Amino acid sequence: MPAIHFLDDHKILDVLPGTNLRAAALKAGVHLYRPFQRVFHLNINLGALKIPCGSDVVELIDGKGVNARTPDEERLISGRIIKRKVGPQHRLACQVQVNGDVSVRTIPKLELDIDETKRSLGFLAALGIFTALMVLTFAIMALDLIKVL
Ligand code: FES
Structure with a gap:
């Protein structure tokens, strides 16, 4: 059974393979959003029109047991107008499926590009x-x- 280690919150969670990282974090009471985004993050999903909020960025310290990041996810992490530098360890929690042990830092500081x-x-x-x-x-x-x- 995979384990998720939330480093900042000092919580370790055993989950089923394929568990969504965002769902697991919210269930464990781990905050993924900055205070402003907790209120104003908005995911729009109207069939053909999908505008995800891109605000649940996490840093996977040891993230070999997860699905691969897509180019769309990378674009969302880098931001729409204000661009940020994205490393290979940065992911959107809602896009991560946990299949093996993983260590996570929530709300990482991203450098401005x-x-x-x-x-x-x-x-x-x-x-x-x-x-x-x-x-x-x-x-x-x-x-x-x-x-x-
Ligand atoms: S919850 Fe908005 S992009 Fe992940």
Whole structure:
């Protein structure tokens, strides 16, 4: 039977193979979310539209007994706008299936990836300027149509 060792909470849990790490942590009373995220984390799952919150990041210290991380999971961990550096040990607890012994640190500090953050903010700024120009163009066209100008 696999054991999960929550290092920060000093708890060891024996679980069945294939147990979801998030479910096991919540059942054991282990916090996975920062205080703000405890209230405002939101997973949207509407069939084709899936927007997971990406806020239950954990660090697997000895994580050989778990399923492999997917590229989508890695993207979620790195963040959508503010980018963080992701190591191979970082996982989303809700995506981890425990099949062997594992040691876990909850709420790890992730280092900011300044270059990637600048790139994503630059893209957002360009998108914002483009959108503003399009709105302005359509507004001028609409005013011209109704002969206000
Ligand atoms: S609970 Fe939101 S991504 Fe895991």
